[in-house]
Amino acid sequence: MNRIDIKNYGYTEFYEKQVKKFEEIDKELIPARVLAVHKEQYKIISEFGEKDARLKGSIFYNDRFTKEFPTVGDFIMVKNNPIGEDVVFDVLERKSKFSRMDSWNRKEQLVAANFDYVFITVSLNYDFNIKRIERYLASAWQSGGTPVIILTKRDLCENLDDIVSKLEEIALGVDIVAVSSYTGEGINELERFIKPGKTVVFLGSSGVGKSSLTNAIAGEEIMKVNEIREDDSKGRHTTTHRQLITIKDHFMIIDTPGMREMELWCVEEGIDETFSDIETLARQCKFSDCKHHKEPNCAVKEAIENGSLSEDRYKNYIKLQKEAAYAKNKENRKAILENAAIRKKSIKFQKK
Numbered sequence: 499m500n501r502i503d504i505k506n507y508g509y510t511e512f513y514e515k516q517v518k519k520f521e522e523i524d525k526e527l528i529p530a531r532v533l534a535v536h537k538e539q540y541k542i543i544s545e546f547g548e549k550d551a552r553l554k555g556s557i558f559y560n561d562r563f564t565k566e567f568p569t570v571g572d573f574i575m576v577k578n579n580p581i582g583e584d585v586v587f588d589v590l591e592r593k594s595k596f597s598r599m600d601s602w603n604r605k606e607q608l609v610a611a612n613f614d615y616v617f618i619t620v621s622l623n624y625d626f627n628i629k630r631i632e633r634y635l636a637s638a639w640q641s642g643g644t645p646v647i648i649l650t651k652r653d654l655c656e657n658l659d660d661i662v663s664k665l666e667e668i669a670l671g672v673d674i675v676a677v678s679s680y681t682g683e684g685i686n687e688l689e690r691f692i693k694p695g696k697t698v699v700f701l702g703s704s705g706v707g708k709s710s711l712t713n714a715i716a717g718e719e720i721m722k723v724n725e726i727r728e729d730d731s732k733g734r735h736t737t738t739h740r741q742l743i744t745i746k747d748h749f750m751i752i753d754t755p756g757m758r759e760m761e762l763w764c765v766e767e768g769i770d771e772t773f774s775d776i777e778t779l780a781r782q783c784k785f786s787d788c789k790h791h792k793e794p795n796c797a798v799k800e801a802i803e804n805g806s807l808s809e810d811r812y813k814n815y816i817k818l819q820k821e822a823a824y825a826k827n828k829e830n831r832k833a834i835l836e837n838a839a840i841r842k843k844s845i846k847f848q849k850k
């Protein structure tokens with residue numbers, strides 16, 4: 499039998515180091531990567547090829563509220579079962595992740611893990627919105643992946659240079675690539691990211707051309723392009739098709755329903771990095787708790803006055819902070835209400 503080398507699936511030294519400790523515990527455990535999750539069933543790839551797997555009950559279901567379940571892209575330790583489902587024993591530490599708050603059990607819910615790049619896709623026609631891009635950048639930095647801004651539908655755009663120079667102002671040190679899946683322009687500029695063993699996730703709203711781009715990169719139809727817009731999100735939840743897709747010589751794309759619902763709340767911490775220039779200025783204010791409002795010797799206000807910081811950018815920073823705080827509060831409130839409802843139910847139940 500031809501063994502599969504999971505190094506082709508992004509298994510690097512970072513994970514290899516973690517595996518050492520398992521050798522002492524159980525020699526039969528081998529590393530694998532999660533290709534798809536449906537409820538608590540897993541599709542994985544290991545040296546034995548693609549397999550179905552389930553979680554080891556005594557490990558994952560005993561302390562259900564502390565042990566994190568694997569997500570798509572995770573590297574896991576499994577026991578191979580030659581005649582049936584493999585069994586998952588543990589999840590290796592992640593180098594990057596996207597998650598959102600599950601308000602039901604107030605738990606972080608992971609939607610993708612261990613990707614190298616976050617392709618922030620925005621289309622150059624109607625979709626273009628600097629503020630949204632700043633938000634995506636913030637999430638991307640927070641995730642641990644490296645953001646790349648992909649401007650799609652280049653064939654529809656006439657003022658590309660203007661847009662790119664505007665973007666360069668807000669996306670310090672981030673690669674910006676303009677592509678057209680129709681004409682093929684710019685696709686070859688993506689080659690430096692599309693390398694064997696690398697994994698990418700897409701952030702971007704519906705219709706910007708993510709599926710078309712995937713197909714253009716792959717050189718074949720891998721994903722269905724929706725010519726007619728319809729809400730098929732329900733359908734997506736019930737399919738078990740692979741969510742980590744290998745295209746083109748071991749380059750991988752993670753495409754999960756959860757990624758498409760990424761909530762704003764995860765933005766919060768990333769804001770600091772996107773606006774690192776403002777954070778740096780703020781540290782030079784006279785008062786450490788400066789609100790940059792009416793305080794004397796305020797470095798932020800001075801920068802706005804002398805033009806080195808644009809007022810728009812500063813306003814956007816404030817707005818994003820407020821929005822992130824609001825989104826978080828909303829999640830918290832929802833969770834508190836739901837928990838109260840559960841408590842009420844269980845009290846009723848006890849009284850019977």
Ligand SMILES: Nc1nc2c(ncn2[C@@H]2O[C@H](COP(=O)(O)OP(=O)(O)OP(=O)(O)O)[C@@H](O)[C@H]2O)c(=O)[nH]1
Nearest residue numbers: 651678679680704705706707708709710723724725
């Ligand atoms: N002009 C032009 N249209 C494009 C390009 N890429 C995609 N489109 C069109 O944009 C629409 C949406 O494309 P998709 O690839 O399905 O977009 P998506 O981001 O995958 O959308 P979801 O699957 O809903 O998330 C389709 O009508 C495509 O034909 C491009 O490079 N140029």
Ligand SMILES: [Zn+2]
Nearest residue numbers: 783788790796
């Ligand atoms: Zn200040």
